[in-house]
Amino acid sequence: MESADYRSLNEEVNEIRLLRLLCGRFDSPIHIQLYHQPLQEAKYTSLSYCWGQNVSKRVEITVDYNNRCIKPSVSENLASALNHLRDQNEDLILWVDAICINQNNTMERDSQAQLMGSIYKSCEKVIAWLGPGTLESDRTMITLQEIVDELRGPLKDLVATHTLKDLIFTRKKTSSPLDILPRI
Numbered sequence: 001m002e003s004a005d006y007r008s009l010n011e012e013v014n015e016i017r018l019l020r021l022l023c024g025r026f027d028s029p030i031h032i033q034l035y036h037q038p039l040q041e042a043k044y045t046s047l048s049y050c051w052g053q054n055v056s057k058r059v060e061i062t063v064d065y066n067n068r069c070i071k072p073s074v075s076e077n078l079a080s081a082l083n084h085l086r087d088q089n090e091d092l093i094l095w096v097d098a099i100c101i102n103q104n105n106t107m108e109r110d111s112q113a114q115l116m117g118s119i120y121k122s123c124e125k126v127i128a129w130l131g132p133g134t135l136e137s138d139r140t141m142i143t144l145q146e147i148v149d150e151l152r153g154p155l156k157d158l159v160a161t162h163t164l165k166d167l168i169f170t171r172k173k174t175s176s177p178l179d180i181l182p183r184i
Contacts, residue, residue, distance in 0.1 A: 005065065005066070005068070005070050005072070006065075006066075006102040006105065006108075007036070007065075007066050008108075009036060009108065009111075009112075010036070010038075011111060013038040013039075013040075014038060014039040014040065014115060014118070015036050015037065015038050015039070016036070016037060016038075016039050016042060016095065016100060016112070016115065016119060017034055017035065017036055017037075017095075017099075017100040017101070018034070018035060018036075018037050018042060018044050018093055018094065018095055018100065019032045019033065019034050019035075019063075019093070019094050019095075019096060019099055019100060020032060020033040020034075020035070020091050020092070020093055020094075021082055021085065021086055021091060021092040021093075021094055022086075022091055023086065023087050023088055023089055023090055023091050023092075024086055024088065025088060026083055026084075026086070029060075029061070029062060030059070030061040030062065030079060030082050030083065030086070031061070031062045031064075032061060032062070032063050032064070032082075032099070033063075033064045033065070034063055034064070034065035034066075034099065034100070035065075039115065039118060039119065039122055040122070042095075042122065043093065043124060044093045044094060044095050044123055044124065045092065045093065045094050045095070045123055045124055045125050045126070045127055046094070046095045046096075046119065046120050046123040046125075046126045046127070047081060047085070047094050047095070047096045047126075047127050047129060048126055048127065048128045048129065049077060049078060049081050049096075049128075049129035050077055050129075050131070057075070057076040058073035058074065058075065058076065059073060059074055059075075059076055059078075059079035060072070060073045061073070061074055061079065061082070063099070072099075074098060074099065075098070077129075077131065078096065078098055078099075080129075080131065080132055081127075081129035084129075084132065085127065085129075095119055095123060097112075097116075100112075
C-alpha cells in the first residue's frame with residue numbers, strides 16, 4: 001500500500017492496525033478490512049512468515065480501509081499464508097507486519113518496531129507460516145503429530161492443544177519456554 005493510503009496511528013495509546021481476513025473459499029480473491037485498535041484492547045493472532053526470496057512475485061488483494069477500497073499487492077508467500085489460513089465461514093483477526101505497518105513511513109516503521117515485542121506478547125496466539133506443504137513436509141508433520149499424540153498422555157498439561165497440522169500452538173505465559181515441560 002502507498003503511504004497516502006494509511007491513516008496515522010495514535011502513539012499515545014500504542015495504537016496498532018489489525019486486519020480482518022474475511023471468510024471465503026480457498027481459491028477466491030483475498031479480501032481484508034484494516035482498522036486501528038489500542039494494543040491493550042486488541043484481540044488478535046500474529047502471523048509470522050518469511051517475506052520470501054522472490055519478493056517480485058506479487059499477488060493483488062482487496063483492502064477496505066479508511067472508507068476506501070484499495071488494491072495493493074503482497075508477496076506471493078504472504079498471499080499463500082492468507083489463503084491457507086482463511087476459513088470459509090469465519091473471519092480471522094490478524095496482525096501482519098507487511099500490511100499493518102506503513103512500510104513506506106520510516107517514522108511509523110521505527111515506532112512500530114519498538115512495539116513489536118509487545119505486539120507478539122499481547123496476541124492470543126502466533127501462527128508461524130512455513131509455506132505450503134510438500135510430500136516431505138507432510139511426512140514430517142505426520143511423524144511429529146504421532147510423537148505429540150504419544151506424549152499427550154504424560155504431558156497433558158503441555159500447552160500444545162491443537163494438532164501439529166494446524167501449526168498453531170497456544171502459548172502459556174511463562175518466564176521460560178522450558179517452564180511448560182514437566183520436571184524429571
